[in-house]
Amino acid sequence: MTVALPKQYSIQHDTYFDYDEAVNNKVMLVRLQPRNDRGQYLRTFSLTTEPDSNPVACVDSFGNVCHTISIFGKSTKTHIRSTSRVNTIQGIDLDALQPITWDELQNQSRRVQFWHYLAPSQLVYPGEALDDFITKHGLKPGQDPLVTLRKLCSDLYNQLEYQPGSTTVESSLEFFLERGKGVCQDYTHAMLALGRKWGIPCRYVSGYLYILSPSHTHSQEVASHAWPEFWLPEAGWIGLDPTNDSVVDHRFVRVAQGRDYADVAPTRGVIFGGGRMSISVKVTMKPVESESTTGIGHEKNQAQVHLETLPWRRKNSIKVPPDQNGSDQ
Template identity: 30%
Template structure:
């Protein structure tokens, strides 16, 4: 399947910004089943400096600086790419590693892959291991259970026990509060799952990207109605990193488009930087359109 993703970010400032420096994670990366074909970045006002790069996690980045006064910043990114479906549910039947076996391998890692995976057991800026998170996940990830089946069951557990509500959390809401109130958005559910998994000794990382949404039968799809999305993945030897989406209770496949991955959201923020002046206030508008070609 071929897709085109168009992501438009608009900042409107209360007063002119005289100078800004920015780094963006807005270019979908190549994965084992996703290949970028063409990409185009348009920035207004035009930057005096712009350079593409790669971060520690292998995600595509681009840096830019604007040195003329502006009250509005527009970043328009369009990417064409191809996704080949994976048969994850079939693959996992032949790799029934248990949670206990995985934890034992991680205790004494003998391969580069295991040693790198251990990094995703550590605390990160927005996710810390805790007794509360461990208690919530412990029974699901007992030693005798298959890692894959346990992750699948835990994805379903979050889906059924939590309510999607964008009005109950912010980007800074602690996981313990999300766990207590049983509500949040996709970022909260991904962070919660990762915190729980790390607390029971299963390596987990944050996945950032897009999810194609389809309109009801007989209705036209609205341009810009798709959204940025977040989910998580876990490491299973021989299978690699396997993705799970607790917001929708599915194993991601061809409708999930990966932009970047890291320890948590702070590693893959779509846009971050520094502005000078700007009046102390700003308005952010984001439009995302995922189109099948």
């Protein structure tokens, strides 16, 4: 089987906080460092703030590298900038995978590491709105879990409307399903709710998406993005993007993973003072010519992360919303 050479991207993520009144102190937890596993290699990463701080790295329970930022002294503005260089790979062709049965999936997904990804979470859960949505659109599992998921990805893409500004990061799953309009965070939560209802371990992934061409896609030129991943026997974790009816491939850069958005929020914290606050986010993502595939393993150390190595998978086409209320979707 032929696997494409890695694609390399340079990413800069800027978050700006503005306050009506001076903030005395601020403590934040940020998840902005791309993951370094499953065929994705983090070559370099840096994190800076203004006012200056000394970010402290840690790893959360989902293996995401986080940084704690403490800023002391009065200020009316805060700027957080992360820069990274990442290699991604195409992955394997999902069409080449052998069919599996639901019994095979259920037997292997009983392991303790999947419990979090099968149970209801803060933002992904069963309910009347989900049942009504299933009935309205005639959604049901087919004979093969992978075929079922790919059909569901297309169904959500066709049955829901991508509309930036129609929801916020606080919008509930019920609100989205009843209105039928939202952004990538909402599409991801809906597909996770259906996957878990059918007994498929699945998780929320935040990251970035490089847009080759704005045509034939609902994405903005460059933005942060979200999509679900599903675990299947033999295949491992596979990514599908219902916002764009696409299979996740080398255009996607993974930053954090968890049960839902609440586990992967890019910025979260506490401030003392400040009054009203406004947030703006700007992401730039550029392809970089890869010198060669040699040396990638050596350059990983520059990122100071070593996470688990798991199998990775593959692709197809693309919606990434502009940031709402200053939060990455």
